[in-house]
Amino acid sequence: MSDMTNTAITTFTIGELAQEFDTTTRAIRFYEDQGLISPAREGQKRIYSPADRITIKLIMRGKRLGFSLAESKELIDLYNAEDGNRMQHVRVLEQVNASRERLLQQKADIEIMLLELEEHENRIQADMKKP
Amino acid sequence: MSDMTNTAITTFTIGELAQEFDTTTRAIRFYEDQGLISPAREGQKRIYSPADRITIKLIMRGKRLGFSLAESKELIDLYNAEDGNRMQHVRVLEQVNASRERLLQQKADIEIMLLELEEHENRIQADMKKP
DNA sequence: CCCCTAGTTTACGTTAACGTAAAGGTAATG
DNA sequence: CATTACCTTTACGTTAACGTAAACTAGGGG
Known part of the structure; x- marks a missing residue:
């Protein structure tokens, strides 16, 4: 020690x-x-x-x-902003909502891509049984 | 016309x-x-x-x-590979699974970040009512 | 005929996010 | 005491994904 x-x-x-x-x-x-x-x-x-x-x-x-690191920095600063007056609070809440919307968009994109992958997988597996 | x-x-x-x-x-x-x-x-x-x-x-x-564009290209080539023999098929299915795992990891990351955002939002809103 | 809009190629410039190499300090270990 | 294992700073190099500028072509309008 x-x-x-x-x-x-x-x-x-x-x-x-x-x-x-x-x-x-x-x-x-x-x-x-x-x-x-x-x-x-x-x-x-x-x-x-x-x-x-x-x-x-x-x-x-x-x-x-x-x-990007700049974006991550924004999030980090967001969480570290303990010393908030009301003006700051409003901006922080706006930032929170912006981040949330981005994440939800990404989530939607992921769902679409997962579906497309599954469709493609099915087509291939069907293709493997045929000829 | x-x-x-x-x-x-x-x-x-x-x-x-x-x-x-x-x-x-x-x-x-x-x-x-x-x-x-x-x-x-x-x-x-x-x-x-x-x-x-x-x-x-x-x-x-x-x-x-x-x-990255290289990664997207892989996906595009994946979908465009109509001319598949069984060897190709196996590799394609592996690629599909790899992509899926990546997307599921991202999805999990998103869920965590959404929860953290909500927690932070609650803390701030509680903070706004107090002083 | 001239101009404007939208297309083309070529080529050099830029930013982010590190990689890599050089040169050195420190603490434990054989 | 020399080696090994980590740590440090400084600085130049590298890759991806375009931006930007220059110089050119083709088609329609007034």
Whole structure:
């Protein structure tokens, strides 16, 4: 154990997170560069908190859905905006709705593509029994 | 009417399709360059068939889901592979399953993000009533 | 005949999201 | 004490997906 004074806070190294999310340390540093995460430092070394880890998880999920890093950053900033006055709140709610609509559109696209895949699969399987 | 000998086949110009799919002629020509479509020609001019139009629709849907053009091309080739022997069929079915799994993963990601958005929205709306 | 619109090719420019290489610091380990 | 395993910064390279500009053609209108 490295430090008994620590109150048992789980932290992660950049290598651990890279492995867990099947990415590279270069990528994770790049996300920091773009302002999506700001891990603590212990000397030179980056120390990632559970919250940082969640943020990376969100980034990866965004990537799977074709979100750009800029878009993911918007979402992250959205969730991190604790200090809201009413003006901010309204804008945040608008952003939430915009994101929701995008996701629903994607969901609809997925349903269509799944149906088309199934149709195609059926045609092929029918084709395999015939000649 | 341009030609009475034509048997009433609907065709499209590149400009029409660019408008319909809210993109540019440059983009559509690029897709051709990458081998995703091969429109007919009338002299120099590209003439797009309904099938070409469907292909472009598929490309656009793919883009909304974060598919690269290479990935969309795979799907298009998948659908266009009418001339299948059994070897081909097996590979096609594998491809279909791979695509399906990807889409299901995306769908799961979307459900999670929708839930998170809703949670966040609730927190904010609760926050707006308090102080 | 001139202009306008819509098409064409060719080619260089641009942005995002890292990859890759170089050069170095640090801590444990044989 | 030298090696190994991770970490660091800096910086140039790369790929995808077009954007943008230049220069040209073809057809219809006034």
